[in-house]
Amino acid sequence: MAEKKNGPTNVLIVGVGGQGVIMVSKVLAMLCQNHGYEVKQSEVHGMAKRGGGVFSHVRFGSSVWSPTIPVGEADVLVALEWAEALRWINYMNPQTGTFIADTQKIVPPFACRVRDRGADAMYSEETPAEIMENVRAGYAMDATSIAEDLGNLKAANTVLLGALSNSLEFSVDAWLEVIRSFVPPKSIDINMEAFAKGREWAQAGPKRVDENAKGRGVSGRDLHKQVETKLEITEEWCKGCDICVKMCPERCLRLNDQLISELHKPDACTGCRMCEWLCPDFAIKITNTPIMEPAE
Amino acid sequence: MKDSVNEAEFQINDYIRLDQMPHFLCPGCGHGIALRALLWAVHELGIDKDKLAVVSGIGCSGRLSAYVDANSFHTTHGRPLAFATGLALARPDLHVIVITGDGDSLAIGGNHLIHACRRNLNMTCMMLNNEIYGMTGGQVSPTTTSNRYTTTTPAGNTEPVFDACALATAAGAGFVGREVTMQVTGLKNLLRDAIAHDGFSFVEVISDCTEIYGRKNDLGVSPEMMLSQKAGMRPEAYRNTVDVPFKPNALECGMLAKNDRPEYGATYRAMVDRIRGKGA
Amino acid sequence: MAKRINLQGNQACALGAIAAGCTFYAGYPITPSSEVAEAMARELPKIGGTFIQMEDEIASMGAAIGASMGGLKVMTATSGPGFSLKQENLGYASGAEIPCVIINVMRGGPSTGMPTRPAQGDIMQARWGTHGDHAIIVLTPASVAECYSETVRAFELTERLRVPVVVLIDEVIGHLVETVDLDALKPSRLVTRKFADGPAEGFEPYAVTDDMVPPFPRPGDGYRSHTTGLTHLPSGFPTQNPSKAEAALVRTTDKLDLHADLIEAVEVAECDDADVVIASVGISARAGQAAVADLRSKGVKAGLFRPKTLWPFPEAALKAATKGAKAVVVPEMNQGQMVLEVERLLKNKSVHGLGKIDGEAITPAEIVTRVTEVLA
Ligand code: SF4
Ligand code: SF4
Numbered sequence: 041m042a043e044k045k046n047g048p049t050n051v052l053i054v055g056v057g058g059q060g061v062i063m064v065s066k067v068l069a070m071l072c073q074n075h076g077y078e079v080k081q082s083e084v085h086g087m088a089k090r091g092g093g094v095f096s097h098v099r100f101g102s103s104v105w106s107p108t109i110p111v112g113e114a115d116v117l118v119a120l121e122w123a124e125a126l127r128w129i130n131y132m133n134p135q136t137g138t139f140i141a142d143t144q145k146i147v148p149p150f151a152c153r154v155r156d157r158g159a160d161a162m163y164s165e166e167t168p169a170e171i172m173e174n175v176r177a178g179y180a181m182d183a184t185s186i187a188e189d190l191g192n193l194k195a196a197n198t199v200l201l202g203a204l205s206n207s208l209e210f211s212v213d214a215w216l217e218v219i220r221s222f223v224p225p226k227s228i229d230i231n232m233e234a235f236a237k238g239r240e241w242a243q244a245g246p247k248r249v250d251e252n253a254k255g256r257g258v259s260g261r262d263l264h265k266q267v268e269t270k271l272e273i274t275e276e277w278c279k280g281c282d283i284c285v286k287m288c289p290e291r292c293l294r295l296n297d298q299l300i301s302e303l304h305k306p307d308a309c310t311g312c313r314m315c316e317w318l319c320p321d322f323a324i325k326i327t328n329t330p331i332m333e334p335a336e
Numbered sequence: 337m338k339d340s341v342n343e344a345e346f347q348i349n350d351y352i353r354l355d356q357m358p359h360f361l362c363p364g365c366g367h368g369i370a371l372r373a374l375l376w377a378v379h380e381l382g383i384d385k386d387k388l389a390v391v392s393g394i395g396c397s398g399r400l401s402a403y404v405d406a407n408s409f410h411t412t413h414g415r416p417l418a419f420a421t422g423l424a425l426a427r428p429d430l431h432v433i434v435i436t437g438d439g440d441s442l443a444i445g446g447n448h449l450i451h452a453c454r455r456n457l458n459m460t461c462m463m464l465n466n467e468i469y470g471m472t473g474g475q476v477s478p479t480t481t482s483n484r485y486t487t488t489t490p491a492g493n494t495e496p497v498f499d500a501c502a503l504a505t506a507a508g509a510g511f512v513g514r515e516v517t518m519q520v521t522g523l524k525n526l527l528r529d530a531i532a533h534d535g536f537s538f539v540e541v542i543s544d545c546t547e548i549y550g551r552k553n554d555l556g557v558s559p560e561m562m563l564s565q566k567a568g569m570r571p572e573a574y575r576n577t578v579d580v581p582f583k584p585n586a587l588e589c590g591m592l593a594k595n596d597r598p599e600y601g602a603t604y605r606a607m608v609d610r611i612r613g614k615g616a
Numbered sequence: 617m618a619k620r621i622n623l624q625g626n627q628a629c630a631l632g633a634i635a636a637g638c639t640f641y642a643g644y645p646i647t648p649s650s651e652v653a654e655a656m657a658r659e660l661p662k663i664g665g666t667f668i669q670m671e672d673e674i675a676s677m678g679a680a681i682g683a684s685m686g687g688l689k690v691m692t693a694t695s696g697p698g699f700s701l702k703q704e705n706l707g708y709a710s711g712a713e714i715p716c717v718i719i720n721v722m723r724g725g726p727s728t729g730m731p732t733r734p735a736q737g738d739i740m741q742a743r744w745g746t747h748g749d750h751a752i753i754v755l756t757p758a759s760v761a762e763c764y765s766e767t768v769r770a771f772e773l774t775e776r777l778r779v780p781v782v783v784l785i786d787e788v789i790g791h792l793v794e795t796v797d798l799d800a801l802k803p804s805r806l807v808t809r810k811f812a813d814g815p816a817e818g819f820e821p822y823a824v825t826d827d828m829v830p831p832f833p834r835p836g837d838g839y840r841s842h843t844t845g846l847t848h849l850p851s852g853f854p855t856q857n858p859s860k861a862e863a864a865l866v867r868t869t870d871k872l873d874l875h876a877d878l879i880e881a882v883e884v885a886e887c888d889d890a891d892v893v894i895a896s897v898g899i900s901a902r903a904g905q906a907a908v909a910d911l912r913s914k915g916v917k918a919g920l921f922r923p924k925t926l927w928p929f930p931e932a933a934l935k936a937a938t939k940g941a942k943a944v945v946v947p948e949m950n951q952g953q954m955v956l957e958v959e960r961l962l963k964n965k966s967v968h969g970l971g972k973i974d975g976e977a978i979t980p981a982e983i984v985t986r987v988t989e990v991l992a
Contacts, residue, residue: 320368
């Protein structure tokens with residue numbers, strides 16, 4: 041893809057904390073720099089370990105003024121996580137943009153709207169095929185599984201870079217050189233292979249959906265087994281400090297008129313154990329018994 | 337050298353002396369939460385209670401040893417680390433855990449703390465920092481925040497505070513960490529790593545004294561104190577980020593220092609073997 | 617074959633400790649007791665024991681007690697200022713009944729005093745140094761051989777009775793070198809505390825037993841008991857119930873009365889017909905011995921009463937030894953400490969002190985002069 045006459049090339053890279061969004065954008069930025077382009081990269085990170093969204097704008101060209109990509113002007117959207125891909129899809133240029141997304145799903149904590157243990161998480165229900173119908177060009181690929189087959193889940197990012205390499209006009213050697221300088225020495229070989237696999241997968245056509253993508257999603261059901269919660273309070277030990285009452289995320293405890301803790305909304309209790317853990321007097325005991333899955 | 341990890345679910349009642357309950361701490365005192373975290377860590381490491389020795393000093397923290405179903409020693413003010421040093425050298429087969437407070441270990445027992453750090457004998461010291469001498473009615477301690485009121489600082493504390501973790505690190509402790517009671521699972525994990533560390537490990541727990549210190553300084557009830565203590569911490573994950581979204585004066589928590597210096601007991605025993613080998 | 621060697625009093629304490637089965641020593645350098653630590657640092661590793669020099673006097677007392685709580689035979693040594701610092705933990709050992717031996721080599725005081733000069737100013741501190749009513753045993757050897765044998769006895773008593781034992785020597789005895797026959801001194805048996813071996817269920821670490829010395833629960837043996845310096849019930853847990861608290865305290869002091877025969881040891885010489893008895897300990901008693909010989913040669917019927925166990929004071933033995941005496945003279949390197957106890961016990965006798973605090977030992981001539989004065 042040639043550089044647009046009237047402006048820089050815009051690549052938006054998105055994912056969730058801990059996936060390596062920053063690493064991917066650094067690889068790209070350095071590659072562009074090596075080729076004499078002016079590069080601007082701006083990012084939001086810091087949500088590591090919390091499943092929070094992380095994004096990075098990479099813009100390069102003969103001259104770049106603004107560091108951020110306006111809505112509808114990304115030439116390529118690279119998404120390391122499926123829901124993040126959908127969240128940012130409107131940034132893609134509808135006429136010329138290319139969509140590259142891993143189909144893996146990482147369910148963020150805030151998707152658990154219903155806090156009952158075992159409740160399904162709220163997560164986009166569109167299938168990759170449905171999404172791909174609405175984009176001009178791109179790939180919904182199971183990069184994570186490809187990387188896993190190679191023996192290192194973390195190489196999924198490099199698989200996506202391989203796919204991205206088809207959309208930008210840098211030589212394969214230039215890509216590999218930069219990648220080599222970023223990955224730990226012991227995983228160079230795997231990353232080289234991952235790049236080749238990603239590139240190969242994308243070369244098979246301008247628009248491809250991996251119909252077999254496992255979409256390795258995690259549902260709430262997998263995260264938290266459904267449980268039956270029994271909450272017992274040793275009244276003689278309770279000193280009415282109010283900690284359990286105030287710290288219960290569901291506000292289902294209260295102090296009775298003797299200033300002893302009691303469960304007044306048993307139905308709201310999710311069995312999270314917060315009250316048990318924070319009671320300084322060991323007065324609360326939670327017993328969670330897993331419930332057998334009802335047959336489908 | 338540590339026991340294997342225990343998969344069974346943790347039940348606090350298996351680790352406390354039920355006939356001593358309810359314990360004597362005030363309502364909402366964070367020490368109880370810290371004790372849970374400690375025993376939980378002991379459980380996860382699969383430590384045999386018969387091989388567990390809990391040594392404490394004097395003060396509110398000192399009373400905790402009596403509630404642990406283990407070999408427990410409630411010693412003199414400021415000296416639990418000295419007693420524990422003798423016990424740990426005498427009985428390397430025991431897991432020695434010291435429970436102490438800010439007054440006990442930083443004021444009257446400060447000398448023992450720095451030398452325990454330096455010596456690096458295998459034991460774990462859990463220091464409960466509630467910024468106050470609670471047992472004696474609320475006097476200023478080496479960690480009382482500036483300007484706060486205590487019975488001996490009626491116009492507000494004018495003395496600077498000790499950073500116990502910085503002290504322990506500088507003195508050479510093998511493992512140093514800090515956590516708030518609100519993060520009870522994080523505290524448990526930290527204590528577990530501390531106990532598993534081969535050498536002297538020091539964990540500072542930011543605990544709340546609601547009844548005396550909190551009341552005197554309008555810090556709110558226990559849940560409020562716990563939440564504000566948590567808000568005052570700077571989690572480990574953000575320790576080295578450049579774009580710091582937290583207060584610059586926030587306390588660091590999590591594991592703060594770890595070094596694998598030789599453990600003193602093993603070093604001494606190796607010397608003994610050498611001497612005896614030569615003699616034979 | 618007799619093993620005769622030249623030995624210093626302080627070193628004899630160390631060798632006596634090793635012979636008695638001591639395997640742990642914690643100490644802190646202080647004149648004039650440092651040779652005890654040095655000897656222990658050299659000897660303990662040879663027998664697989666542990667020596668540690670702690671960060672201060674308080675810590676060394678604490679570490680020694682800590683090791684004893686772990687089941688070992690332990691010792692520490694110190695002198696005046698250090699002995700003052702050890703007092704709180706010494707009280708702990710007494711209250712919690714943790715066996716330990718403390719060597720205190722007395723030097724001039726108060727405060728830093730005269731560190732290299734002898735004194736006997738800790739006689740009352742050894743008995744009453746820690747706060748509260750408490751049980752304690754104090755032994756006062758008067759020769760190098762006795763430094764050895766009394767240290768052995770100190771271990772026997774502390775292990776048997778679970779009472780801290782102070783071996784109180786003065787700087788002269790501590791630094792005295794004499795020829796001793798180590799083989800002859802070697803203890804014929806080893807006394808080790810009675811460890812609990814019954815069922816753990818319902819075990820009471822401070823139960824009232826016939827001998828008033830409860831068996832010691834060794835950590836790791838399954839008893840998981842509680843040890844505290846708070847006044848405690850037989851269960852080991854604190855109490856403030858007046859009658860229970862008193863009973864618990866009284867047992868620890870009464871056990872010394874019960875075992876008085878085991879504890880008491882005196883040397884009585886030529887007291888049967890004595891008109892004047894010289895009662896003294898340590899180096900002053902040796903001067904007293906010479907004074908007795910001198911007085912006898914001058915026709916004065918003098919005798920010597922020398923407690924080897926100073927505290928609890930051998931009351932009956934003192935009364936027996938002084939039965940026919942008209943006067944009792946108590947030479948000691950202080951302004952009058954032991955004499956207070958002798959006066960208290962011998963209300964109807966004429967008891968006279970001979971104090972000296974100039975950093976020099978009392979000479980036989982000074983005692984002879986004093987006795988002559990008294991009899992005049
Ligand atoms: S946290 Fe515990 S002591 Fe406090 S009110 Fe709740 S049950 Fe009672
Ligand atoms: S387990 Fe406790 S804290 Fe959690 S929801 Fe139930 S009552 Fe609330």
